[in-house]
Amino acid sequence: LTLSADDAVANLNKSGDLYANTTYTAKFVPDETKTYTVTYAAQANGSTDPTSQSDQVLSNSKITGSTATASTGYAFDGWYKDSTLIGKINGGKTLRPADAKANLNKNGDLYANTTYTAHFDKDDNHDDIPDKYQVVVTFKVVNGKWNDDTAANKTVYVTLLDANGDYSTNGSGKLTAGQIPAVGGKPANGYTAGAWDKTPNITTAISSAMTYTYTYAANPGPGQQLTLITNDRKRDYNGLPLYATAIANIADAIVDYSIEGGPWINLTGGGPSRTDVGETKVQFRARYGNQTVYRDAKITIDPKALTITGDGWDEEQKYTGEEYSKNTYTVTGLVAGETLNVTYSISGTDKGDYTGTFSTPVVLKANGNVSTGNYNITTTPGTLTIGEPPFAKVEPGINDDPPGTDPTGPGDLGENDPKEPITIRDPETPLAGAPVWALLNLILGIATAVVGAAMGISLAVKPKQDEAEAAAVRAGSEEEDKKRKWTKLLGIIPALAAIITFLLTEDMSAKMVIVDKWTILMAIYAVAGGALAYFTRNKKDEKKEEEKA
Numbered sequence: 001l002t003l004s005a006d007d008a009v010a011n012l013n014k015s016g017d018l019y020a021n022t023t024y025t026a027k028f029v030p031d032e033t034k035t036y037t038v039t040y041a042a043q044a045n046g047s048t049d050p051t052s053q054s055d056q057v058l059s060n061s062k063i064t065g066s067t068a069t070a071s072t073g074y075a076f077d078g079w080y081k082d083s084t085l086i087g088k089i090n091g092g093k094t095l096r097p098a099d100a101k102a103n104l105n106k107n108g109d110l111y112a113n114t115t116y117t118a119h120f121d122k123d124d125n126h127d128d129i130p131d132k133y134q135v136v137v138t139f140k141v142v143n144g145k146w147n148d149d150t151a152a153n154k155t156v157y158v159t160l161l162d163a164n165g166d167y168s169t170n171g172s173g174k175l176t177a178g179q180i181p182a183v184g185g186k187p188a189n190g191y192t193a194g195a196w197d198k199t200p201n202i203t204t205a206i207s208s209a210m211t212y213t214y215t216y217a218a219n220p221g222p223g224q225q226l227t228l229i230t231n232d233r234k235r236d237y238n239g240l241p242l243y244a245t246a247i248a249n250i251a252d253a254i255v256d257y258s259i260e261g262g263p264w265i266n267l268t269g270g271g272p273s274r275t276d277v278g279e280t281k282v283q284f285r286a287r288y289g290n291q292t293v294y295r296d297a298k299i300t301i302d303p304k305a306l307t308i309t310g311d312g313w314d315e316e317q318k319y320t321g322e323e324y325s326k327n328t329y330t331v332t333g334l335v336a337g338e339t340l341n342v343t344y345s346i347s348g349t350d351k352g353d354y355t356g357t358f359s360t361p362v363v364l365k366a367n368g369n370v371s372t373g374n375y376n377i378t379t380t381p382g383t384l385t386i387g388e389p390p391f392a393k394v395e396p397g398i399n400d401d402p403p404g405t406d407p408t409g410p411g412d413l414g415e416n417d418p419k420e421p422i423t424i425r426d427p428e429t430p431l432a433g434a435p436v437w438a439l440l441n442l443i444l445g446i447a448t449a450v451v452g453a454a455m456g457i458s459l460a461v462k463p464k465q466d467e468a469e470a471a472a473v474r475a476g477s478e479e480e481d482k483k484r485k486w487t488k489l490l491g492i493i494p495a496l497a498a499i500i501t502f503l504l505t506e507d508m509s510a511k512m513v514i515v516d517k518w519t520i521l522m523a524i525y526a527v528a529g530g531a532l533a534y535f536t537r538n539k540k541d542e543k544k545e546e547e548k549a
Helices: 005-010 097-102 439-460 467-475 478-505 519-535 539-548
Strands: 035-042 046-049 052-056 066-070 074-081 084-086 114-122 134-142 144-146 154-159 183-187 191-196 210-218 228-230 233-236 246-248 254-259 278-288 291-302 304-310 324-326 329-332 339-341 344-348 352-355 362-364 375-380 383-387 436-438 511-513
Touching: 035 046, 046 114, 066 074, 066 114, 134 144, 183 210, 191 246, 210 246, 228 278, 228 291, 246 254, 246 278, 246 291, 304 344, 344 352, 344 383, 436 439, 439 478, 439 519, 478 519
Parallel strands: 035 114, 134 210, 233 291, 304 375, 436 511
Antiparallel strands: 035 052, 046 066, 074 084, 074 114, 134 154, 144 183, 183 191, 191 210, 228 246, 254 278, 278 291, 304 329, 324 344, 339 362, 352 383
C-alpha cells in the first residue's frame, strides 16, 4: 500500500532536465470481505422467507426484505425492529425493500448487523386479521327465521382501526352491508314482519361487542287495535350515539318520528339518536289504515365521571433548602380517542403545608370539538408537607405503654408486635434556640463555677493562726475584712448564674460547636467571677510571703 521512493522518483514529470509538479492518486475499491447480515426472525407460530441476507458494509443493494407466513390459527401482526413497528400491520406480510433499507443499523457510514422480527397473534375466525383487533357482533332472530331460512344466531367480526386506518385495539369499526343479515320475510305462524331492537347500519361506529335482535311481531287479527311500543334510553356519555326505538304491533304500519317538534321522518336506519350530554325528546307515530298512534320517548346522556389526580407526597418531607416539585397527574374516565388538556404543579421549599394546583381542564374530541361538557370533572391535587430538617430536635414524645406493662416483655420486641417503637427523649432545653451546644460555654461555666466554689469555701473555712497573727488581725482594720467577705459572697453569684444559664441554653444531646450566641454572656460571668476573686485576695498573706522571700 506504500508508493516506494524509487517509484515516486522514477515517475516524476520533467521539463527538459528540470523536474515538474507531479500528482499520484491512490485508488480504493470496496473490500468484499467486510460484510454485514440482516436477519429476518420469526416469533412463535410463523416463519419468514428469506431468513437472512448479507451485503458489503458500504452497500444495501442486496437487502430486499422478507415475507412472513403465519401458522394455522394465527395471523401476521407486523414487522418489528426491537419494539418498534416497521410500516403498518395491515400493510402486507412482506417487509418492503425500502423499509428494510431505511431501518438498517449503522456504525458511522458503514452498515451493521440488523434483525427484523415478524410477530404473529391468534386468528380463530381465520380471516387473516389478529383477533385482538376485532370485536364480535351477534345477530339474533325471534319468532321466525332469517330470510335464508336459518334461525341460528349469526356472528360477524368488525375490525378496529385508528384515525390513520391502522389496526388498533383502541380503535373503532363499522359493519359492512354484507354483514347485516336479511330478515323480515320468514315469520313463524301467527307472526308478521317485526323490527330490530336497535337497527344495524353501516354508519354507526362500533368499538366493543354488540348484539342486535330482530323480533317478528304477532299477526293482528281482524279489527285488532294498533299499538306502538317505545322506551326511553339513558346512559353515561361514551362518545357513541344512543338510539331510541319504536315497534308497532302491525307489521304493515308506517312508523315515523319527530325530534323536538321538528318534521316527521320515516323510521329507517338507526332512527333518532343523541351523542353528547343532554336530553332529546322524540315523538313516534304509527299509522295503519285509519288508525294513528303517538308515543313519546326521551334519549338522555348523562355526564361521565372524569377524575384528575395530581401527584404529591404521602409522607412529610424534611426541610433541605432545596425545592420539592412535581407536575405529573393521572386521569381516569376519559373516553377513548379524546384528549385532556390540563397543567398541574405542586412545589415548596420552606417548612409548611402545600397543595397542588390545576389549570382549567379542557377535553377535545378526535375531530377537535370541545367535549368538556360531557364530563363531571373532579380534580384532586396532591399535597406536600415540609417539616424539620433531618438534624432538628424531635419534640418530646410520650411512652404510651399502659401502667404495669413490661416494655421488654413478650410481644414488645417480637416480629409481629403491632406497636410502634417507643422513643425516650431527653428533657427539652427551654432556651436552646438552635439544635447545637457550645464547647467554650462549658469551659467558661466550669471555670466560673470553680472560682465561685473556692470563694464560698474560703468563707466557711478559717485558716489557723498563732497568737501573733491573731493579735495582728485584731490590730488591723475590721472594715477591710467585712468588705472582703461581702466581695466573696458576690463572687458566688456569677458562678450560680453561669451554671443556670448553661443548663437553660445548652442541649448537650445536640450537635457540638465551639461558640454560640450565649458565649459572650458566659465570658462576662467568667470575667466577673475572676475579678471578684482577685479583689478578695489576702494582702496580709502576700506580705507574709514577701517577708519570707
